[in-house]
Amino acid sequence: MAIAGAVVIPVNDAAAAELAARLAKLPGLEVQGIGPRGIAVVLEAPQTKDLERLSEEVLAWEEVADFQLGYCNWE
């Protein structure tokens, strides 16, 4: 099991809600809220490599400026 807490930074702050909605559709990703410094998300995957694939996918989106991890548990 791998669980991470992260923040997704939108390219355009005005489109954050749209981006959050798109993020919420991803399996294994839960949107926790939209804040002044980005969209708080929790990611969960069976293995670290799946987690990494998920974060890479998000980072590749045009409307995403950055994806920053704040917590990671590898137990």
Next chain:
Amino acid sequence: MNMTRRDVIKASAAAAALSLAGLPATVKAADDGIRYGRSQCRFCGTGCTVLAGVRNGRIVAVKGDADSPINFGRVCMKGYALPHILYGKDRLTRPMIRQADGSLKAVSWDEALDYVADRFVSLIKEHGVDSVAWYGSGQNTTQEAFAANKLFKGIIGTANVEGNPRLCMASAVGGYLNTFGADEPAGGYDDFEDCDCFFIIGSNMAENHPMLFRRVIDRKSAYKDKVRVIVADPRYTPSARYADLHLKFRPGYDMHLLNAMAHVIVTEGMVDEEHLAYCTFRKGLKTKGDFIDFAAFKQFLADYAPEKVADLVGVPAEDIRTAARWFGKNGVASMSIWCMGINQRTKGVHLNCQLHNLHLLTGKIGKPGSDSLSLTGQPNACGGTREQGGLTHLLPAHRAVANPKHRAEMAEIWGVKVEWLPTKPTGPAVNMFHRLAAGKVKAIWINTTNPGQSLPNLTPMRKAMRNAFTVVSDVYPTRTTELASVILPSAMWVEKEGVMGQTDRRSQFIPKLVEPPGEAKPDFWQIKEIARRIAKKLGRKTRYRVLDPMTGKVKEVREVYGLGFETEEEAWNEYRLATRGQDVDLWGATYAKLKAHSGGVTWPCPSTDFDNRGSAKRYISKSYAAKQFGFFKRPYKTGYVTLYDQHLEEKGLPGPINYYGHHPFHKGSEGKAIVRVLPAGLSYEMPDAAYPFVLNTGRVIEHWHSGTMTMRVPMLKQMNPAAYVEISPEDANRLGIANGGRVKLVSRRGEIVLPAWVTDRARPGMVFVPWFDETKLINLLTIDDPKSWSGAGEPDYKICAIKIAKA
């Protein structure tokens, strides 16, 4: 409600994410049964503060420390991989000695330590002290580096002490010394939040110092129209993606570019006349050329008008002018930030000085948001090597081996006889390995570094290590342990305690949180044990004493064989004493303070007052700081830093600005900084008809240095599993090379075959190869010729001539 373990961890993750996003915590971080200890990231020179989580004796989680003034709770992907670096399946867990048939035999610690000490002492007795050497690292803790320095320089008496920071930041030291007369920057990380113009050159910060780059992006995002980011780099790197202006210059022509920017500054009225009063102008480096006046300097720059050099530089003249105007504009706060692209160059010291010149001319230094900041690559290159004196010519705390007064001071602090100390340097790192190859150095102890992969022109270097008596302390098998006569298994990161010092004069404490595997031992313990044995065999006694950490009073003295300190804290206290009164004053950095404050202490910090965390700015007085900032102390979450130079105050040196200039390079400049007048030059081996391409080597975001740790992290390995050659579409087309196709790279020293990555990142005429892959040694091709080194003995890893063809 009963929470499952999964719920508990998810709650912790959510709390961290909400805090990062700037939201109030709607979820409470649950008690996840994990005990967190504050540490520092083990990787790059940013030195992010992390909280490492322990459960059942293992590190299972990492979070950024929200209290940290460095990373504010965030960490990059390498930081999050930290737990995994401890648990690779092939950790070295037993000492081993190579047998006559080439195999390795596991032995006891006593057997290994006795064997190493016997061999070293018999070589010293037969061939003299310079037949043995230490090659350490910017990843040793400061206590380890101090212990090794004391053993080799203080007890054995050889100046054969070098470290891998010679390969990455010696030129930066040369730049600071030539300009300010003192090493390390005037400002630091706090300047990021006040900066209006970031001039990033020779650094791909986005990949190599991600959390500092994050602060650049944050500043840019908050003030989109005000803040400018300029990236000067021949490659279109991820850092360049964020730039308002990318100066994609021809590799090797950055000296021309920087003189052209200086030309624009002096001819378009951007010079700060008031600050010029604190500067002098001198031709060349060190003490070589004449002092000249500003008018003569302006005349010298006439040859570098952007329109005259634009074709050479490969950047439109207007872009050079724009960069200089953004940087030099009156009232704007500017930082220049650089790393290996500037340092690992034949002209590395010159380039460093030219960057400082831009600040001295415009007065963009010692003010909020203005600084010339050389980034460091390793987590303790500054603390363990630059400050502690882990190079051949240095003694601790910015003292020199060749200076009799400094030798006497260190002999007293170390409790050794002054006549034991070496009186002159031997040679920089690559020279030391050349002497190993020539048989003059016969035994070397390599600690926490991997020269079998990282040295330039590897073929003869690897042969030298194989033929000598080579002792290697490390955590995993590497391309260096395979050459070793003896392998000593080391503890790493939070398996041991120590202090590390980063880019902006900062020192942080790393606690021991878990036990090392098997019989692995801290390097500090290894050095202490071997020192005890060597000292006894040489009959050299040291003074053992315990210092009161607050007063410096000696509590206990007795004569011993060995280092004269037993614990890491005792070693730190002796080192603090060595720094007391020096510009690198860490006397105030008590263990108690380092443990209490996230982000540690920034020297000069002469005061042991608990809340005083040192000086954020150097060279300026309290009244000048108050005038510039409106206040002279900056509060952190705990404690404060001063915005004036506490060393200046302690020594009673006159302000408002005072570049102490106490280094021999500064004779005649008396408290002024020196603008070095430097005609543009090129790297030693530029491309020619036979070898028409430039080879540039470097790092990538997923891996750190030679990959010893990060290639054992499944996630990072999977993301970037092997080396490749980055080549431009134009060159690939011309040579018939397809993406993923095999390419042969040949230099005058070696060759290699790699898969191609055809990408716009690359500039036509230049290829880039990362060096993390131990199965593809790109340093077989790079240059070790002394003529290719910078004035500070640093080899050029950024420019060597190669030819390439489809394989």
